Amino acid sequence: MPSTIEQQLEPEVIQKLLHTIETASPTLNQRTLAQELCCSLGRVNYILNALIEKGLVKANNFHKSQDKLKYRYLLTPEGAKEKLRLTRQLVERKRMEYEELCRQLEQAEDKQDTLF
Template identity: 45%
Template sequence: MTKALKSINPDMHFRALHLLEKEPGLTQRELAQKLGISLGGVNYCLKALIDIGHIKVGTFSKNPNKSVYLYLLTPKGIAEKAKLTAGFLKRKMMEYQALKKEIESIQSMAKDS
């Protein structure tokens, strides 16, 4: 595992791969907005994903503006996204169960007062 990958939050890693798979033509600015992080954070994340081989960068061949990039998931990136999806769902279900338990506890205390 590379140093860059260790510092990418697994949820961010999953969400970035998920968004890029759906919309490979997103700009870094659009991706930053959708992920809720800074443009610099997206740039760091994309560089790390390229370095570890989860995405590759291409250009729209017919677009006269060659600065428009496509961020394409590699086969390795697709496999990693599948693994990250399972972990993401597990973490979110655990968060949901803990939140549900906390809400039930607060509702019970509110009824008793």
């Protein structure tokens, strides 16, 4: 059984979810998160529960709200560290992808030059 969250879930989705929680309004709900992440409500619920279980996100229900099922999602200090780590990892992966695409483009241009 995988031991880290990123082995169970896609790091890019987790990074985006953590970022959205950190920067969104306090009334952010799972449906809005699902729309922001372009994924299903069930998937967001699954990921959020995993992040809560890992201690990366904290869910507090609104005490003054009539609807006690509404939660406010907060990033824990551990969640902020994980977001930073995942962001660095994502930037590095994107940089490597960019460099590979540049190499492929250069090879295609060289091949085209030899044909004409």
